[in-house]
Amino acid sequence: MNHFSHISDSNTSKAIxxxxxxxxxxxxxxxxxxxxRSQIKRRLNGExxxxxxxxxxxxxxxxxxxxxYMLRVAIPYGTLSSKMLRGLAYIAxxxxxxxxxxxxxxxxxxxxxKLEEVPDILTYLASVELHTIQTSGNCIRNITSDEFAGVxxxxxxxxxxxxxxxRQWSTLHPEFSFLPRxxxxxxxxxxxxxxxxxxxxxxxxxxxxxxxxxVFEIWVGGGLGRIPIKGKIIRNDLPPEHLxxxxxxxxxxxxxxxxxxxxxxxxxxILIENLGIDNYREQVEKEFQAMDLDQYxxxxxxxxxxxxxxxxxxLVDVPNxxxxxxxxxxENQAFNQWVNHNSYPHFHKDYIATIxxxxxxxxxxxxxxxxxxxxxxxLAEEYSLGEIRVTHLQNLVLxxxxxxxxxxxxxxxxxxxxxxxxxxxxxxxxxxxxxxxCALANARSISIAKKIMSLFQDIHLQExxxxxxxxxxxCINSCAHHHIMNIGVLGVNKKGEEFYQIKLGGFSYKNNAxxxxxxxxxxxxxxxxxxxxxxxxxxxxxxxxxxxxxDTFNRLGINPFKEIVYASA
Numbered sequence: 001m002n003h004f005s006h007i008s009d010s011n012t013s014k015a016i017x018x019x020x021x022x023x024x025x026x027x028x029x030x031x032x033x034x035x036x037r038s039q040i041k042r043r044l045n046g047e048x049x050x051x052x053x054x055x056x057x058x059x060x061x062x063x064x065x066x067x068x069y070m071l072r073v074a075i076p077y078g079t080l081s082s083k084m085l086r087g088l089a090y091i092a093x094x095x096x097x098x099x100x101x102x103x104x105x106x107x108x109x110x111x112x113x114k115l116e117e118v119p120d121i122l123t124y125l126a127s128v129e130l131h132t133i134q135t136s137g138n139c140i141r142n143i144t145s146d147e148f149a150g151v152x153x154x155x156x157x158x159x160x161x162x163x164x165x166x167r168q169w170s171t172l173h174p175e176f177s178f179l180p181r182x183x184x185x186x187x188x189x190x191x192x193x194x195x196x197x198x199x200x201x202x203x204x205x206x207x208x209x210x211x212x213x214x215v216f217e218i219w220v221g222g223g224l225g226r227i228p229i230k231g232k233i234i235r236n237d238l239p240p241e242h243l244x245x246x247x248x249x250x251x252x253x254x255x256x257x258x259x260x261x262x263x264x265x266x267x268x269x270i271l272i273e274n275l276g277i278d279n280y281r282e283q284v285e286k287e288f289q290a291m292d293l294d295q296y297x298x299x300x301x302x303x304x305x306x307x308x309x310x311x312x313x314x315l316v317d318v319p320n321x322x323x324x325x326x327x328x329x330x331e332n333q334a335f336n337q338w339v340n341h342n343s344y345p346h347f348h349k350d351y352i353a354t355i356x357x358x359x360x361x362x363x364x365x366x367x368x369x370x371x372x373x374x375x376x377x378x379l380a381e382e383y384s385l386g387e388i389r390v391t392h393l394q395n396l397v398l399x400x401x402x403x404x405x406x407x408x409x410x411x412x413x414x415x416x417x418x419x420x421x422x423x424x425x426x427x428x429x430x431x432x433x434x435x436x437x438c439a440l441a442n443a444r445s446i447s448i449a450k451k452i453m454s455l456f457q458d459i460h461l462q463e464x465x466x467x468x469x470x471x472x473x474x475c476i477n478s479c480a481h482h483h484i485m486n487i488g489v490l491g492v493n494k495k496g497e498e499f500y501q502i503k504l505g506g507f508s509y510k511n512n513a514x515x516x517x518x519x520x521x522x523x524x525x526x527x528x529x530x531x532x533x534x535x536x537x538x539x540x541x542x543x544x545x546x547x548x549x550x551d552t553f554n555r556l557g558i559n560p561f562k563e564i565v566y567a568s569a
Contacts, residue, residue, distance in 0.1 A: 434474030443491025
């Protein structure tokens, strides 16, 4: 089967930094939507039971939550055009309750959709080159990537090109549409890990070999959930041209041996733990060597075809751009504060990337209103070449902002409550929807996150505390990654009541990646808030010069922190 059969020249105008659909892509989506429209009609007419309908809706990103159906929209490799963001605003405004929720998988979720309206939503999404395919189900999920792709100074190759190739290869792949369990892949174009590579089913980092040529370092068997496991390197020198063949070999071995009779032991991480990485690698290499590599080779023609469907940023030299930015920072302390926390270096000396925090005090982390989406779409067109990126920490990025225009952009963002200067600080909390929405949750997570944010809302206190991340999860599935946060909060059910477990010491990036340790017995919501206050005060008292929270924790160990919380209990 030729998995690239729908690649052809595009006659449409290019969106910057993202693959642009062609006629074949639109035809494919139209056929898919019509199929699902028929399935929904049969469900509404009673021809299908909910159990019979479930596999169809999951493969199209539709979940049945506590109060309504939820629709999850894929944002492949986390890149949106202004047109796409306006499309999401339209869905939020006319088919939901005026907002959407960005997730740690670079997706967006709408929590109040009506099943009978889903086909119309999907049709509208297709018109702005978005879809919901394989955002759920036991298949290869949305391919995620580094939010600074095409911007970062240390980038070796643009990972979005390869992410798009993987998206096309994996969509409705006949061999991998019904895997033992869901399967998640992420790719970075740099050897500096910005995607938490070792906590994916497959994580891909780009490195340079001894000949100074790009190769992929492939990690397998990572994951969070009920059994958090740090992945392992299965190969560190894969030529990019063989990426698809090697991925197919990895997933074939998993598909063959993965458990299908125990939901909690069906992920690839469990299979690799049982077989051992050396045994697994041996089977993968055997499968890989037996494949017709020419059939899977990413030839120059294929790479060129994909690249041509991506728009290229037109960056120009801007005289005195850096000096203008410096002047604005000196003149306005609030602006300087925001730049300190919410900017990222660009490879071009006259540009900068900026992080748009979706963590306003009193609001749900990751939520964005339709009005804010429309406003940011306009600002992206005016100041960042019409491009927006979604991060795996529930924020957004404008990747190509001229330094001399950053101050004016900041002023505009302030008007829409999108200029919170807290990226990477204690109020930049990652949070799942929890028991307010999710049928799997044991406890509410949004209210906990809001209370913590309120406790530390003073920006000077946040800066004093320094870099620190918190994840709040309503269940063990760990959508908010509590296992690998400096402070993780997990909702648990104790005899029908909501309690919360605290984990400390998690860290998500490969060189020092660590799964957090349980602090002690579960606490009530009020006790958790007080516990976190005590933990932060203790850290501020005990830290040494230039230490962050994670450094102090690693130096002291967990016992002193445990005593602070539980000594008087």
